[in-house]
Amino acid sequence: MSLKNVLAVALGILSAIGGFVDIGDLVFNTQAGATFGFQLLWVVVIGVVGIIVYSEMCGRVAAVAKRPVFDLVRERTGFGAGLATLVASQVVNLMTCAAEIGGVAICLQLLSGLPYRVLIPLAVAGLAVASWVLPFEWIERVFGYLGLCLLVFAVAAIKLHPDWGKVAHGFVPGSHSGGSLLVYLYFVVGLLGAAMTPYEVYFYSSGAVEDGWGPKELNLNKVTATIGYGLGGFLSFSLMIVAAVLFLPQGIDPQFLGTPALTAEHAFGKVGLLLALVGILFAVGGAAIETCFSGAYNTAQFFGWRWGKRERPAAASRFTLAWLVIFALAFLVVITGYDPVKLTEYSVIFSVVALPLTYLPILLIANDHTYMGSKTNGKLANVFGVVYFVVIIAIAIAAIPLMLVTHGGQG
Amino acid sequence: MSTPAEVDIALGILDHQLVDADGINCGKVDDLEVAGLDTDSPEIVEILVGGNAWRSRGLLGRIAGRLAGNAVHVPWSEVDSVSSVVKLKRPASELRLDEGDRRWSALVGKVPGA
Numbered sequence: 001m002s003l004k005n006v007l008a009v010a011l012g013i014l015s016a017i018g019g020f021v022d023i024g025d026l027v028f029n030t031q032a033g034a035t036f037g038f039q040l041l042w043v044v045v046i047g048v049v050g051i052i053v054y055s056e057m058c059g060r061v062a063a064v065a066k067r068p069v070f071d072l073v074r075e076r077t078g079f080g081a082g083l084a085t086l087v088a089s090q091v092v093n094l095m096t097c098a099a100e101i102g103g104v105a106i107c108l109q110l111l112s113g114l115p116y117r118v119l120i121p122l123a124v125a126g127l128a129v130a131s132w133v134l135p136f137e138w139i140e141r142v143f144g145y146l147g148l149c150l151l152v153f154a155v156a157a158i159k160l161h162p163d164w165g166k167v168a169h170g171f172v173p174g175s176h177s178g179g180s181l182l183v184y185l186y187f188v189v190g191l192l193g194a195a196m197t198p199y200e201v202y203f204y205s206s207g208a209v210e211d212g213w214g215p216k217e218l219n220l221n222k223v224t225a226t227i228g229y230g231l232g233g234f235l236s237f238s239l240m241i242v243a244a245v246l247f248l249p250q251g252i253d254p255q256f257l258g259t260p261a262l263t264a265e266h267a268f269g270k271v272g273l274l275l276a277l278v279g280i281l282f283a284v285g286g287a288a289i290e291t292c293f294s295g296a297y298n299t300a301q302f303f304g305w306r307w308g309k310r311e312r313p314a315a316a317s318r319f320t321l322a323w324l325v326i327f328a329l330a331f332l333v334v335i336t337g338y339d340p341v342k343l344t345e346y347s348v349i350f351s352v353v354a355l356p357l358t359y360l361p362i363l364l365i366a367n368d369h370t371y372m373g374s375k376t377n378g379k380l381a382n383v384f385g386v387v388y389f390v391v392i393i394a395i396a397i398a399a400i401p402l403m404l405v406t407h408g409g410q411g
Numbered sequence: 412m413s414t415p416a417e418v419d420i421a422l423g424i425l426d427h428q429l430v431d432a433d434g435i436n437c438g439k440v441d442d443l444e445v446a447g448l449d450t451d452s453p454e455i456v457e458i459l460v461g462g463n464a465w466r467s468r469g470l471l472g473r474i475a476g477r478l479a480g481n482a483v484h485v486p487w488s489e490v491d492s493v494s495s496v497v498k499l500k501r502p503a504s505e506l507r508l509d510e511g512d513r514r515w516s517a518l519v520g521k522v523p524g525a
Binding site: 065066067071074075078079080082083084130133255301302303304305307312314315316317318320321336370371 | 422423425426427428429435436437439441451459461468469470471472475476495511512513514515516517518520522524525
């Protein structure tokens, strides 16, 4: 591998780490840490391995068969079930996009002191202009690299000197204390949902097709998915650990998006606070663009339209309109003033329900020789793929009942 | 028609991406017109794309088909090859498969840089 390739892979990994965390991870990891301490760390491991398994699979399908995820959904589930999946995924994408935009506006508010409502239109306009002007790889890089400021939470987690024995214990599933079993299970579902959000595979596979991945990129795919997302998972651990150290003993319930940033301030003063807010700003800003584009990708792929950032916007006019309309709709949702943290909780829980119909077609096509030739799933990918599919079905069934009986984790 | 052939059409052609001669996406195989079903050698006559081609595709398809306009009919003789996509012999514009994007391109074209 040449130096240039190593650099390209390293940059890809960095933007995958920076792009891993979104508002769902921020909300669920800090709330889980504040409620159950380190006891739910093992769930993050399971969630991260899950997203690695399915991202690698859909990246491989994109590289070999050149088909993005929603092509597969349509081809394998047909028109009716495919359309139902499209509608469900659009609702979830829109809610998530709105929540991320709300997150951007909150960060801007904390950084500038200007009113939240004034900053919402600015946030949407800024994201739309960035999406219009920047080429695909620059969007990924700008937001991915600046999202790396979130590493301040990893350093804070070390500096706060948690009881490492207890942290290690949190990686082993077992009995729990400090809350009811149902609330514990609600957080299990939420953390898995936040780590395995469907839009990540929509965006990842569409991006791979846009970048023109071929068999040569199979290794890049493997490395980006495993190392990039794997290391990204450490950010999730950090968020949970700092919340467990600082919020749990004080009985603080982080119901405000700015609250996690206070842990960085506690560890590093003003600089820590600034890094945390900039990190959150770009992490959720990047995710807002990803969810918005996922919505446009899915629609275009379902109906067979021209799509992609590389296309001239007027030539792929329906795709272009689709993402502009999604930004506009997300704006209308956020401007109502509905709490972005609540919106995040709903969007993560609903996304869990949409997971099976997204992941099943990936699993089927990744095993189909007519698409994949000799690059079908190996034993390892299939064992993980099937086990995770069973897990996904279970949490999809449990998600909404758990949300209702626990009043969104409030007990 | 033998059972394996039915499976092939449903799994290998229906709902697949249509790509024109220039490699541009131009719709999905939303429905197929098959002739000679009562004979020994039925054959696909044409591909139906968009609009009321969805009518035969379940409840949601019926609703969507009612809201959309007429389907575009593409003769099967225009098909170049079938792989994970159905590749056509001619550009989308010659087969009236570019109308969807053309309808909106003037509007989108008003934005600077489009």
